Structures are given as C-alpha cells and as structure tokens.
Amino acid sequence: MSIDKDTAARVAKLARIRVEPDQLDALAGEFNTILGFIEQLNEVDVDGVEPMVSVTPQRLKRREDVVTDGNQPDKVLANAPDAREGFFAVPKVVE
Amino acid sequence: MADLNTLTIAEARDRLRAGDVTARALTEACLTAIDGADALNSVVHKTPEKALELADAADARLKSGDAPALCGIPLGIKDLFCTRHVDSQAGSRILQGFRPEYESTVTRQLWDSGAVMLGKLNMDEFAMGSSNETSTYGNAVNPWKVDDRKLTPGGSSGGSSAAVAADLCLAATGTDTGGSIRQPAAFTGTVGLKPTYGRVSRWGIVAFASSLDQAGPMTKSVRDAAILLQAMAGHDPLDSTSADIPVPDFEAALTGDIKGKTIGLPREYRMEGMSDEIDRLWAEGRKMLEDAGANIVDVSLPHTKYALPAYYVIAPAEASSNLARYDGVRFGHRAKLDQGDGITEMYEKTRAEGFGDEVKRRVMVGTYVLSAGFYDAYYNRARKVRALIKRDFDEVFAQGVDAILTPATPTSAFGLGEMADSDPVAMYLNDVFTVTVNLAGLPGIAVPTGLDSKGLPLGLQLIGRPFEEGDLLNTAAELEARAGFVAKPERWW
Numbered sequence: 001m002s003i004d005k006d007t008a009a010r011v012a013k014l015a016r017i018r019v020e021p022d023q024l025d026a027l028a029g030e031f032n033t034i035l036g037f038i039e040q041l042n043e044v045d046v047d048g049v050e051p052m053v054s055v056t057p058q059r060l061k062r063r064e065d066v067v068t069d070g071n072q073p074d075k076v077l078a079n080a081p082d083a084r085e086g087f088f089a090v091p092k093v094v095e
Numbered sequence: 096m097a098d099l100n101t102l103t104i105a106e107a108r109d110r111l112r113a114g115d116v117t118a119r120a121l122t123e124a125c126l127t128a129i130d131g132a133d134a135l136n137s138v139v140h141k142t143p144e145k146a147l148e149l150a151d152a153a154d155a156r157l158k159s160g161d162a163p164a165l166c167g168i169p170l171g172i173k174d175l176f177c178t179r180h181v182d183s184q185a186g187s188r189i190l191q192g193f194r195p196e197y198e199s200t201v202t203r204q205l206w207d208s209g210a211v212m213l214g215k216l217n218m219d220e221f222a223m224g225s226s227n228e229t230s231t232y233g234n235a236v237n238p239w240k241v242d243d244r245k246l247t248p249g250g251s252s253g254g255s256s257a258a259v260a261a262d263l264c265l266a267a268t269g270t271d272t273g274g275s276i277r278q279p280a281a282f283t284g285t286v287g288l289k290p291t292y293g294r295v296s297r298w299g300i301v302a303f304a305s306s307l308d309q310a311g312p313m314t315k316s317v318r319d320a321a322i323l324l325q326a327m328a329g330h331d332p333l334d335s336t337s338a339d340i341p342v343p344d345f346e347a348a349l350t351g352d353i354k355g356k357t358i359g360l361p362r363e364y365r366m367e368g369m370s371d372e373i374d375r376l377w378a379e380g381r382k383m384l385e386d387a388g389a390n391i392v393d394v395s396l397p398h399t400k401y402a403l404p405a406y407y408v409i410a411p412a413e414a415s416s417n418l419a420r421y422d423g424v425r426f427g428h429r430a431k432l433d434q435g436d437g438i439t440e441m442y443e444k445t446r447a448e449g450f451g452d453e454v455k456r457r458v459m460v461g462t463y464v465l466s467a468g469f470y471d472a473y474y475n476r477a478r479k480v481r482a483l484i485k486r487d488f489d490e491v492f493a494q495g496v497d498a499i500l501t502p503a504t505p506t507s508a509f510g511l512g513e514m515a516d517s518d519p520v521a522m523y524l525n526d527v528f529t530v531t532v533n534l535a536g537l538p539g540i541a542v543p544t545g546l547d548s549k550g551l552p553l554g555l556q557l558i559g560r561p562f563e564e565g566d567l568l569n570t571a572a573e574l575e576a577r578a579g580f581v582a583k584p585e586r587w588w
Contacts, residue, residue: 003463015415015462016422016439017455018447027459030519034460037520040404041476044483051478055306055485055536056293056561060335075196081429088424093438 003031099124101262104168104319111157111167118157118167121265122150122211125169128263129213134588137248137257139174139232140182140215149211156209165326166209171258171267174215175222176202176310177299185301186218186230186251189449190427199299200331201268201310208326213264217254220451221418222275222303225525226514227253229453237283237508238584241550244510249279249525255313256283260584266314266323270300272307273406274529277541280313281503281554284543284582286575287313288320288568289529291561292536293338295324296331304413305336307406307533317542317572321345324564340562348565353573354388359496363399364528366505372547373502380500380544380555383577384570394496396487401480402531403523408464408477409534414454415461421449456519485535492560498570499558501528503541507551528556538564540571544578552582 003011008028012019019027054060077083082090099121102110110116126146129138146169153167177183177195184190198206206212217235219227226247228234235253237246238261248257252269256279259267269276271289280287288311295310302308312323325346330339360381365374385391423429423445430444450458464473491499505527514522532539538561541554555574559567 007463008459011459011463011466014466015455015459016419016442016446017450017459018443027456030456031460031463033518033520034407034456035463037523038404038408038464038473038477041401041408041473041480044398044401044476044480046476046479046483049479049482051475052482052485053478054336055481055534056291056336056338058293058338061332061339063332072196078196079193079426081423081427090424091432091436091438091441 003028003035098262100128102265103315104165104265104322105316107168107265108164108322112162118150118153118211119147121167122146122169122213125213125264128261132261132263132588135236135238135257135261136233137217137235137254137261137263138171138214139217139254142181142212142214145181146211146213149206153209153211163208164322165205167211168265169211169213170205171213171216171255171264172202173252173255173268173270174218175270175301176268177301178202178212178215182215183301184231185222186220186232187449187451187454188231188428189421189446193426197299200296200333201300201327204329205326210326216258216267219251219253220454221301221414222251222270222272223414223453223457224250225274225278225522226250226511228511229451231451234511236511238588239283239508239551240584240587246508247282247511249282249508251275252279252313256280256285256287259283259285259313259315261588266312266319268310268327269313270308270310271533272303272410273533274526276311276313277529277539277556278504278525280541281543282508282552284552284580285313285315286317286320286540286542287311288324288540288564289532289538290324290328290564291538293336294562294564295327296329296334296337298331298333302417304410305417306413307410317568317575318346318349320540321349321568338562343565345565345568348569349572350569351573353384353570356389356497356570357495358384358389358391358570359394359491359499360391361394361396361399361499361501363396364501366527369505373505373553376545376553376555377500377502380574383574384500387573387577392496394491394494394499396491396531398480398483398487399531402484402534403527405477405480405484406530406534407523408473409481411457411461412465412474413461415458415465418454418458421446453519481534484531488535488537497560498567501556501558503528503554503556507547507549507553532558537561538567540567542571542574542578543580544574545580546582
C-alpha cells in the first residue's frame with residue numbers, strides 16, 4: 001500500500017499537527033518507508049490468535065467508586081499557558 | 096583514594112554506615128563532577144540546592160540510625176519522571192517550563208528511602224529515539240571516545256547512561272519501551288535493567304507506549320541494580336497495571352551460585368550480517384556461564400523477526416493516543432495565534448511547534464494505523480503477532496529454561512550525526528535484540544562484558560522469567576564477575 005500526498009495531509013489533520021503543503025511529499029515518503037517495514041507482518045499466520053490485550057495475566061484492580069482526590073484548582077491550573085478566574089482559557093469555540 | 100563520585104551504591108552505602116563519609120561529601124563530589132561535565136550535556140536541569148538539602152537530611156537520618164539502603168545516595172533522574180516543582184520536560188519543547196505539582200511514585204519512593212536528587216537527565220524526546228539526538232536539549236555525548244568523533248551514549252536514556260559512565264552520579268533512573276535502558280547501558284559499559292512489566296509503577300512517568308513502558312535502574316554494577324530496583328519496585332494503587340505481588344529481597348538473591356541453571360541461546364538472534372565481534376562476544380558469554388556451572392541449550396523463538404515491525408505499529412499507536420494530551424491547554428507550550436485562529440489552529444500550530452520530527456512521525460504513523468479501515472490490518476494484526484512473540488518465550492520457559500542470553504546491541508556506540516541521512520527504519524534496528532522483551536513484558540538486563548577492536552564497550556543481554564528479577568540478577572552478577580569488565584572512559588570532557 002502506498003501513501004500519497006492527500007493521505008499524508010489527512011493523517012496530519014487527524015493528528016492535529018500542522019504540516020506545510022511543501023513538506024507533504026517528504027512526509028508521505030517517510031510513511032511509506034515505515035509502512036513498508038511493517039508490511040512484513042502480513043507473512044505471519046495469525047489465524048485463530050487473539051490480539052493481546054494485556055501482557056500480564058492479572059485482572060485489572062478495582063476500587064470503590066468514591067471521590068479520592070480534588071479541591072485543588074490552583075494546582076491543576078498552575079501550569080496552564082492561559083488560566084483565568086479558575087478556568088483554562090482557550091480561543092472561542094462556539095460562535 | 097578514589098573520588099567519592101566514582102563509588103558504587105554498595106560501596107557508598109557501607110561507608111556511610113561506617114561513618115567515614117557523609118552524604119554531603121558524596122553529593123558535593125557529584126555536583127563538582129556535574130559542573131565539570133557540561134560538554135557531555137547529560138544533566139539538563141541541575142538541582143544543587145535540593146541535592147544539598149536532601150543530603151543533610153540523609154546525614155541526620157544516618158546519625159539517628161533510621162537509614163534505608165539508599166539513604167544519602169546521590170542519583171540522577173531521567174527527565175521523563177515528574178518531579179515536584181522541578182522541570183520535567185520529557186526532552187520535549189512542548190513541555191518547556193512544565194513544573195509538576197506532584198511527584199512520580201518511583202521518585203517519591205526514592206526520596207522516602209533517603210536518596211539525593213542531583214538533577215534531571217537528558218533523553219530522546221518522549222523517549223523516542225536510540226541515540227539521544229531527538230532531544231530538545233541537543234544530544235548527550237558518550238564519555239567513551241576513541242578518535243575525533245563524538246559518540247552517542249545511546250537512547251532514549253542517553254543522559255542517564257552518560258552520567259553513570261562518567262561518574263556524575265552513583266546511579267540513575269531510566270525507562271525502557273523498546274530498549275531505552277539496555278541499549279544505552281551497552282553503549283557506555285554500564286548495567287541497565289528493565290524489570291518485568293508491572294514491577295515498577297508508571298504513575299507520574301510521562302507516558303510513551305503504556306503497554307510497553309517500564310522504569311528501571313542504570314548502575315555501575317549488577318549489585319547496584321538490585322539495590323536500586325528494590326527501592327523503585329512495588330505495587331502502587333495509582334497504577335492499575337502495577338503488580339500486587341510481594342517484592343523479594345533482590346540483593347539477597349545474589350548468591351554467586353548458578354550451578355545447574357539452564358541458559359537458552361536463541362538461534363533467531365544470530366542475525367544476518369551480524370559482526371564477528373558480536374558473535375565472539377556472545378560465544379564468550381556462553382563460555383563464562385558454562386564455566387560457572389550452567390547448562391547451555393539452544394532454543395528457538397521463531398517470531399523474533401516480526402518483533403520490530405509489530406513494535407512499530409503498537410508503540411506509535413499508543414503514543415498517538417498518549418500524546419493527544421499535549422494540546423496547549425493544560426500545560427506546556429501554546430503557539431502564538433493569528434487573528435481569527437480558532438481552537439483547531441491552536442492545536443495544530445502548538446503541536447507543530449512543540450513536537451520534534453521523530454515524535455511527529457510516530458504520532459502520525461500511530462494515527463494512521465488506528466484510523467478507520469486500517470485498524471484491523473495493522474493494529475489488530477500487530478497485537479496478534481505480539482501474542483505469538485510472548486508465546487514463543489512462554490514455551491521456552493516451559494522447557495525449563497531459566498534465562499536467555501543474547502547480544503544487547505548489533506554494534507558498539509556509533510558517531511553522533513552518522514545516522515542523520517539514513518531512513519528512520521535504520522535507526523529502529525538498534526533495538527532488534529531488546530524489543531522482544533518489552534513485547535513479552537519480561538525482565539531484561541544489559542551487562543558490559545567486553546571491548547570491541549576500537550576499544551568501545553559491548554554488552555550482553557540476559558532475559559528472565561516474569562517477576563523473577565532476583566534470579567536474573569544472580570545470573571547477571573555471575574556473568575559480570577567472570578567478564579571482569581573494569582574499563583572506564585578516559586576523561587576528555
């Protein structure tokens with residue numbers, strides 16, 4: 001399978017990473033190198049094999065569904081690029 | 096008398112207890128070594144004030160007799176670990192200025208044990224790389240040098256391996272997703288242990304590929320790896336994948352006796368084009384374990400060839416999901432916006448500016464293999480192959496094999512910049528011997544066993560049964576003792 005410029009642009013969009021149009025050809029080329037390497041997986045007979053979910057056989061732990069943390073908005077916001085009046089601030093989302 | 100910064104953890108621990116050295120003196124020796132090693136670019140955030148404060152507290156504890164094993168031991172911490180109120184950038188521009196309000200479980204346990212933090216160590220951006228060249232801080236440099244070239248200390252934990260090899264600290268923490276502890280250890284003549292998946296809590300460590308990531312010790316000796324792992328390991332309610340099983344005494348497992356143990360040599364690790372030097376190193380390791388009384392058997396891990404391609408689906412897929420959080424809203428970098436830019440432009444510009452090329456590449460590859468129409472063909476197929484790779488190991492261990500001996504890396508350390516014109520896959524091949532271990536969730540350790548013809552260190556890898564790090568360390572200690580690797584880099588920096 002070969003990735004063209006349009007597919008590269010679509011993937012960049014899905015990943016929310018701006019890629020300048022003049023860089024899309026190079027990006028598509030790199031994708032093709034990596035995907036070409038991955039294609040080897042098609043040689044493996046995987047009939048009847050379940051996809052691995054967890055590498056250790058343990059069942060995930062559960063805990064009581066209760067609040068264990070909170071009441072520290074200052075700490076939550078301490079590293080925000082833009083925080084105002086106790087909220088994260090972002091460009092206008094809704095017209 | 097040797098400088099204090101050159102001590103091992105075990106030596107320093109004994110001398111601290113005997114009272115002939117203080118934590119403050121040890122710490123000052125390391126801080127001096129760090130200040131004289133800027134050319135290595137290994138320590139990227141120095142924390143001397145915190146170090147001296149912790150050292151004095153450790154000295155008080157030692158005096159009162161309440162002193163755990165690591166009390167007063169100066170350590171370097173990989174930049175991937177969140178450390179409270181200390182820069183924690185994961186080697187990325189997108190986390191510039193990020194000072195967490197919390198402490199990772201591993202580092203909290205270390206400080207609770209009385210260890211001293213010297214600073215944060217260089218690494219490939221988000222742990223994605225094998226040469227430390229993807230770091231936003233610029234690459235760390237290997238203290239080993241045999242000609243005019245500057246060599247890579249390996250990656251992603253390249254700052255850690257350089258710092259340990261150059262005696263800037265007594266030991267360091269690392270993390271390993273595909274080989275990021277073991278490959279840098281092999282490139283610098285140091286010891287690096289990746290524990291069993293679940294042995295060490297991942298909480299507070301910046302996530303790359305959550306089903307593969309595991310933190311571990313990078314040290315000057317196998318005994319030190321046992322001591323440091325002891326303090327890092329254990330169940331953590333904050334990490335649902337951390338194993339709720341007892342942590343044995345790893346140092347007590349170092350009995351020096353491996354008679355009757357069965358060591359497997361996997362025939363599939365004899366790669367095409369493997370250098371004679373690596374082949375010879377491997378044969379020497381086999382002989383050393385044989386001389387120690389182990390039984391050597393040939394084993395087969397038939398799906399080895401598919402480990403790297405499976406890894407390069409699974410790791411980018413998980414990375415694309417984990418790195419979605421870097422959006423310019425809650426922490427780190429946000430791009431300057433133009434008039435009329437909305438939230439989508441903010442995300443796209445922030446991530447384009449904040450991520451380096453290799454991280455962008457992996458996030459996008461991960462996005463692609465998870466996208467509609469390709470999920471089954473790539474992601475599910477890779478997870479099936481991963482199950483087969485784990486089954487290979489299960490079958491070998493079921494035959495009574497205690498540990499598996501392999502080379503750690505295909506070559507010794509290469510020159511910085513030498514891979515710049517290669518395609519990304521050429522760099523990925525560095526992890527060919529280590530990546531299977533992450534996919535199968537097993538413990539693996541790199542032990543320095545020799546020098547190549549150029550005079551650069553080479554290491555062998557031992558792979559153990561799940562949650563049997565004690566037994567693995569014991570075998571590694573025997574290999575270490577018989578190899579007698581004592582070479583140190585000559586100081587040029």
